[in-house]
Amino acid sequence: MRTIDDLQVAGRRVLVRSDLNVPLDRSGDTPRITDDGRVLASAPTIRTLAERGARVVVCSHLGRPKGEYEEKYSLAPVAARLSEVLGERVAFTGDGTGDIAGASAADVVAGLADGEVALLDNLRFHPGETSKDAAARAAFADQLAALAEFYVGDAFGAVHRAHASVSDVPKRLPHAAGGLVLAELGVLRSLTGDARRPYAVVLGGSKVSDKLGVIRALLPKVDALLVGGGMCFTFLAAQGHGVGASLLESEMIDTCKDLLAEGGDRIVLPTDVVIADRFAADAATAVVPAAGIRDGWLGLDIGPESTELFAGRLADARTVFWNGPMGVFELAPFAAGTKGVAEAVAARGAPGQAPQDAAFTVVGGGDSAAAVRTLGIPEASFSHISTGGGASLEFLEGKTLPGIAALEV
Ligand SMILES: Nc1ncnc2c1ncn2[C@@H]1O[C@H](COP(=O)(O)OP(=O)(O)O)[C@@H](O)[C@H]1O
Numbered sequence: 001m002r003t004i005d006d007l008q009v010a011g012r013r014v015l016v017r018s019d020l021n022v023p024l025d026r027s028g029d030t031p032r033i034t035d036d037g038r039v040l041a042s043a044p045t046i047r048t049l050a051e052r053g054a055r056v057v058v059c060s061h062l063g064r065p066k067g068e069y070e071e072k073y074s075l076a077p078v079a080a081r082l083s084e085v086l087g088e089r090v091a092f093t094g095d096g097t098g099d100i101a102g103a104s105a106a107d108v109v110a111g112l113a114d115g116e117v118a119l120l121d122n123l124r125f126h127p128g129e130t131s132k133d134a135a136a137r138a139a140f141a142d143q144l145a146a147l148a149e150f151y152v153g154d155a156f157g158a159v160h161r162a163h164a165s166v167s168d169v170p171k172r173l174p175h176a177a178g179g180l181v182l183a184e185l186g187v188l189r190s191l192t193g194d195a196r197r198p199y200a201v202v203l204g205g206s207k208v209s210d211k212l213g214v215i216r217a218l219l220p221k222v223d224a225l226l227v228g229g230g231m232c233f234t235f236l237a238a239q240g241h242g243v244g245a246s247l248l249e250s251e252m253i254d255t256c257k258d259l260l261a262e263g264g265d266r267i268v269l270p271t272d273v274v275i276a277d278r279f280a281a282d283a284a285t286a287v288v289p290a291a292g293i294r295d296g297w298l299g300l301d302i303g304p305e306s307t308e309l310f311a312g313r314l315a316d317a318r319t320v321f322w323n324g325p326m327g328v329f330e331l332a333p334f335a336a337g338t339k340g341v342a343e344a345v346a347a348r349g350a351p352g353q354a355p356q357d358a359a360f361t362v363v364g365g366g367d368s369a370a371a372v373r374t375l376g377i378p379e380a381s382f383s384h385i386s387t388g389g390g391a392s393l394e395f396l397e398g399k400t401l402p403g404i405a406a407l408e409v
């Protein structure tokens with residue numbers, strides 16, 4: 001893959017696809033970024049290009065808006081944070097419409113001087129970004145490509161998406177991989193092939209339908225697959241348990257039955273769950289056996305017994321990959337499972353252990369990385385904190401990642 005060192009960017013417009021999809025707290029008057037890890041991880045490539053005299057046009061998605069403008073998904077707060085991190089003005093092109101790469105964005109870009117940076121608004125405000133219709137994606141990719149002379153793919157967290165800005169624009173412009181993408185691939189390669197055994201994967205989070213599919217591919221490669229978070233309830237349902245109002249992918253229950261039959265005791269499910277009568281920090285809560293979730297209640301964290309069980313299965317692991325919080329860690333009553341598992345993973349890689357005993361530990365995913373940091377676990381306790389959850393999982397699965405494949409040609 002070409003790197004940015006291979007591009008002569010001085011005086012040229014360079015479109016950088018970053019993943020600035022950060023968690024936001026929208027409970028106050030203005031949205032607040034709760035973890036800026038992806039901004040910090042994306043900044044070095046942007047800064048290097050600007051220092052080399054490029055006119056840098058950064059673009060990203062944020063959350064999952066449905067192809068039209070919605071103020072709560074605007075990248076405006078991210079533009080402000082990026083500007084602080086770079087110590088430079090960032091010209092935000094958002095104009096309150098879904099016309100992300102249209103005339104008003106082109107005007108802002110045309111006004112950039114060498115070394116200046118602009119940020120487009122949320123790419124997913126435009127229906128062409130995520131469209132399954134190749135012609136719709138192509139039309140949006142043409143617009144994006146017209147904004148620049150070079151393309152740099154640096155959105156590691158989104159390289160598993162066949163979206164216009166990820167896989168179609170690089171087909172239209174001379175391109176290179178950014179430093180974040182190269183660094184992530186370098187680390188994750190050590191988890192494929194000859195990973196040291198036992199190899200444990202911990203899966204949780206809320207993107208259940210995305211990630212259940214990955215389990216089938218990972219199962220033959222791992223010694224233990226610990227399943228918590230929103231992911232576990234479809235498995236509990238497959239075992240015949242009621243899951244109340246918990247996150248459930250009913251059409252995947254049969255798949256989970258097959259996986260349980262195939263995985264045997266390598267698949268480890270929670271034995272107890274923290275349930276709540278509603279999704280709120282001040283909800284009534286109870287710890288119940290996994291088989292005892294009350295009708296109408298939601299499972300929002302794994303219970304203390306499960307946290308111990310998971311920690312026990314991690315205790316002898318030599319390789320650990322973890323994606324997806326064990327519960328709704330953003331709300332204090334449902335953070336203990338994630339904290340306990342984070343500590344158990346951190347303990348495996350902690351300095352002080354003989355190197356032959358320590359594990360190679362990777363935490364991946366926007367929210368998982370945010371959880372580690374907001375729960376106060378030192379980042380240095382992990383071998384690597386990846387900006388991509390789904391992207392890392394699909395890489396480990398051995399899938400072709402559209403955003404990488406497009407940079408390789
Ligand atoms: N039991 C649960 N029910 C609903 N949401 C959950 C549950 N457990 C975890 N979550 C949510 O999952 C989200 C993160 O999921 P995901 O995006 O898959 O992780 P990552 O960004 O690390 O890849 C968090 O916002 C968390 O609140």
Ligand SMILES: O=C(OP(=O)(O)O)[C@H](O)COP(=O)(O)O
Pocket residue numbers: 019021063064157158161207364365366367387388389390391
């Ligand atoms: O947050 C992301 O992925 P992750 O939750 O798997 O880490 C990426 O920004 C991709 O977002 P998407 O899953 O909405 O395509």
